[in-house]
Amino acid sequence: MLSPANRDAPPPLPELADRSAATAVPSLARIGWIGFCTVVIREYSRIMRIWGQTLVPSAVTTTLYLVIFGSLLGRRVGAPAGFNYIQYLVPGLIMMSIITNSYGNVVSSFFGAKFGKHVEELLVSPLSNWIIVLGYTCGGIIRGVLVALLVTAVSLGFTRMPVHHLGAIIAAALLTSTAFSLAGFINAMFARNFEQMNIVPVFVLTPLTYFGGVFYSVSILPHWARSVSFGNPILYMINAFRYGFLGVSDINVLAAFALMTGLVVALFILSLTLLSRGVGVRD
């Protein structure tokens, strides 16, 4: 209708359904399900579209850690809990990748949507707030799990890994990626610029991860430092995950899973409350 060829001709009528009467509208449950799948597909497409930024960096970093700390220095470190140091290191590195990627995916995707205003596509749609939160969270989980698989594959090039409890590995990975996806969502809601988006990862997440037992067992720490470490939730996540591989943990594994579950529930409620109030996204 807009082409020069038919400028003077009357444009064809749009092929629309007759809207003069109320036509069949999908049920809210159907809208919710299809909408949720759409958000997840969109997030997955985004991850794959920019795979060089989303998937590869963690594999490169992990390779460096394994070469330097695992192969070169690890031989001199000794055998924590009766395992090679590199075997002790691998679960921590995988978990570190899950944490940073789940968090980073949601914070950058949701903040990008806010910044580019296309978050409005979702806000004006009939999707419930909990579906929007869940959709973004699933995007974070997908990236966390994909990177975890990649890092695991890289690690297997350096050492063989025992599997003590597969269920614990999967549960710890999923709960951790869920918790940090939600945390990323909350960060993105509050962030007003790119600097604010990076404050938490740099000043909170990285120190907590490094002091969360990725590279060492807290049993080697002095009493006061060990007590402080028990206030770090990432310690519980890494130890639960490591337990799944090696069957050893610095903390009670059931307590770790309870803490992770509680954290997920609390962060989900907080995310939902913030979105319902429109913090950072609605006037």
Add this chain to the structure above:
Amino acid sequence: MLALSTRALTKTYKNGVQALRGVDLDVDQGDFFALLGPNGAGKTTLIGIVTSLVNKTGGTAQIFGHDIDRELERAKSCIGIVPQEINFNQFESPMTIVVNQAGFYGVPRGEARRRAERYLKQLQLWDKRNGAARGLSGGMKRRLMIARALMHEPRLLILDEPTAGVDIEIRRSMWEFLRAINERGTTIILTTHYLEEAETLCRNIAIIDGGAIIERDRMDNLLRRLNTATFVLNTRERTPQAPQVEGFAMRLVDAHTLEVEISKEQNLNELFAHLSTLGVNVLSMRNKVNRLEEIFMRLVENRDA
């Protein structure tokens, strides 16, 4: 049935600005409705509340009977919105943008692809469907937002200055497109600064200023209320001063241009007869501003006064 109904709608922003002061507005199903007002009058805030992008301070709003406080999701499923500012992901392709949008409204992916083909073709975007949307021209981006808003075939289409920055040729073809959509039963609410656009397309009109509706009428009724119109006359010969014609207020704009104000009781034949007697030959004539613009300016200026 009413497509939109608001009662005592108020909005006060955190900075204290009172954007809406108790707006009562009804828009009938099937209407092509103009919502006009100067910048900062409250149009976009009103649309923002209806589409849930802005939290209201007080009052109620219903979309096809669905209250936005009690049935927000159901209310939103009836609306398609074309916002004032570009708000799609410019790194995605037009195809992805419209298919995803349909998904957010519960349209399955297969059906969404069929509709995407239909609307992108009708809006001349089919050839551009797979490139990044940031590569589209301004007019194409506007058309993409219209295609996106139609993907779930909404019962109420809200267009917030849809033709801003679009050249006249494309604007007119967009008018035809929108008129056709309205004829098929979709209710349309249009805000625009092109008053010719509102006059051409819309059957009913509301004028909002200072957060309140100051006029609400049928378009033809409103235009009939115009008591005087100002015409611009182009003359063949140089005219050194404005001719004195009894009963007509004339003003010289330049040597070949006159302005004359004519009331409802007067007629142009009488004016031309007088001018002919005075030896003034008129080559062409036009309205100084379009009729709606004249009424709009008077209403808004009266309020300011």
